[in-house]
Amino acid sequence: MKRLIGTAAAALLLTSVAACGSSDDAAAGSSSDGPRETTLTVYAAASLKSSFTEIGAAFEKANPGVSVTFSFAGSADLVAQIQQGAPADVFASADTANMDKATADDLVEGTPADFATNTLEIATPPDNPADVDSLDDLADPDVTVVVCAAEVPCGAAAAGVEKAAGLDIRPVSEEQSVTDVLGKVISGEADAGLVYVTDVRGAGDKVAGVPIPESADVVNTYPIAALAGSRNPDVAKAFTAYVTGPEGRSILTAAGFGAP
Amino acid sequence: MTLRLTATVAERDVDVSLDVEDGRTVALLGPNGSGKSTVLSVVAGILRPDAGRATLAGTTLFDVAAGTWVPPHERGTGLLAQDPLLFPHLDALDNVAFGPRSAGARRGAARETARTWLGRVDAAELAGRRPSELSGGQAQRVAIARALAADPRLLLLDEPMAALDITVVPAMRQVLRTVLRGRSAVIVTHDVLDALLLADHVVVMEAGRVVEQGPTKDVLARPRSTFGAGIAGLNLARGTTDGGGVRTAGGLLVAGIHDDETVPDGVAAVAVFSPGAVGVHRERPGGSPRNVFAATVRELEPRGSQVRIRTDEVAADVTAPVVAELDLAPGTEVFLAVKASEVAIYRA
């Protein structure tokens, strides 16, 4: 009964929505016009945005006829979308936990490959108003600190660093994503934030970085995998190989990522 | 409290000068759009005139040239409109107590005053009712009590009976007669009976100007304006008082409601009633009307949607279908009926 109602409702909704315009079929139709136009959809963690954009451009140049489009978001969001049947060919996660979710649901083709690592660093406003120069300073109650919430990968990493250093940091805010942390630091609302090394590098002169030795113990590993539902499995595999290969590595290293 | 007013409201093309002597009631007559309500709004302080000044009992209400403007709540000018506008969230008693409360009276004292005034307009039993539970006539009684409880120095009435059911108008007129006695007031009205029964003085306005004014009787007897002439279309039965009515030279006895004092028999008087209040019948009507006159139709005169039936002494206004139904034509024998309550008897 429930199923019947569901089917009927879906039919009614879809006919109305379809009347509104775009659908997947239209996109698929244009890509099947000729073998030279292949579109690869890559779901990648938000922290990969600048480096993957660069890698995508290089990959397109190396593979004429292939165009790469990206969807950048939090890894958990991306997994949830893939679980709901999002049309992705490749998934690059910021942590192994989220990739494990995809693997567990048989959404991944083959075995995920680790392609980069990332560690935390303290970001401060360029003038560093609270004179932060070590992780210990973040425990000072007069320093306004923001971190990621423990529920998201960067927050889990922050909690790990904190534990490793035996510190009790009292943040004024536990943000949803590393970009939110960075935003609070850039706007000067916070004196310091715990973000990835690559975020400090990517923000240029808008923030100053304070390296923390303690972070060496807490390393985030980034896995990548072609997805089982891909329409272009060969191109998807070629892309993952490109990322883990020398071209991808050099771009990632330049962005501050470590080797896996 | 004497009112002296001169005012110009350019936007509505109103330019008037008006005096109300202490303790007198002035009826402001005139066709729709002649500026009567505008004058009241200016006096009440709801509308700012472009020029002019007004004083009430020697104190200035406004003086455009001097830049003086007393806000409505400090004028002491009570305003009673067509719509009673009782505050819907207060019961009748608290509506009437609103004025005394605003003047600083304590709740208990204000309610005492309110009770007194409700009694004076025969509405004491309505004290606990909400406005939504009152009929039009009841609501207007309460509104009169409310206006008076605020102890206004000048009462402004803007067609206070125009929205009322025709059956309650005579009773309301009696209430107003009682409460207006000895009070300075201006009453805007379409109905000349109001002027006759309630006012000492008549001011006729047309197109924003005063075209005629004077004691009520004079204006009625010798109308000089178009509107005054319309008033002259009223049925006036002149004669002498006889019992409860007026006996005309032609022998017609017209029963009606007397002016305030009890009039001895044999005094010159005039019975006034509107042609609209006269019913036309082919058979002698039974029932309540105390005045039934046998007459012969002399003339039929179309007046808009109405037809005026003229007989030797009395005129009646009826609708065209009624003319057809009764088959009225010059020479038709008819009976004319008018309720005594619709007839005002006035000392001539």
Next chain:
Amino acid sequence: MVSARASGLPRWVLVPAAAGALFIVLPLVALASRVQWGSFWSLITSDSSREALLLSLRTSAAATVLCVLLGVPMALVLARTSFRGQGLLRSLVLLPLVLPPVVGGIALLYTFGRKGLLGETIDVLGLQIAFSTTAVVIAQTFVSLPFLVVSLEGTLRTAGQRYETVAATLGARPTTVLRRVTLPLVLPGLAAGAVLSFARALGEFGATITFAGSLEGVTRTLPLEIYLQRESNPDAAVALSLVLVVVAVLVIGLVRGTRGVSA
């Protein structure tokens, strides 16, 4: 049963109308169907959920009070006066209604933030707004104030000024008129506006996360908690979402109730 013929509507209108209704109702049904009823109670009463719900109720109530204090005078000025630039002012007041909340959050940040327009003044007063519960209330007030102003201005205009004029001729000073006539008359509209503001404040997300941050018990309101729980515990997110849906339904019922009384 809908009687299309009696209403004079063409019958085919019912089809898209039904699709539209389904479009709104179906996601709610889908949400409810995903709730893990076995663990529902424990999920919505966990420490973090309770903290978030209580914080949401507290801040929304405070924001509603602020909305009434600021919104009633604004609605009165808009409805009862006329001055140059009034139309422009009205449009500006309505802006938060159509502005993406995140934009509101950024704007608030540059106003009340440390480096903001009023940042130094606030600093001198010894106040700290950023990352505090006050910031949450400010963000909620910012987005929900227009609801109260719009709702009340409409009611004031509909009510008209006739009763106020009568009150003045009865000798009531403007403050007395406002207190004893105007406000009692528009009370149903004011209540409806306040309830709508409360609902909007309860649902506020974008401006809060941008301006106030997210810390359990301080700034992490229910919508922020839901968004965060989604990362690690989708069941909790679904359960809390249902709680917000129920609150929203109650609010709509309340508004309909107050409107019904005034009608």
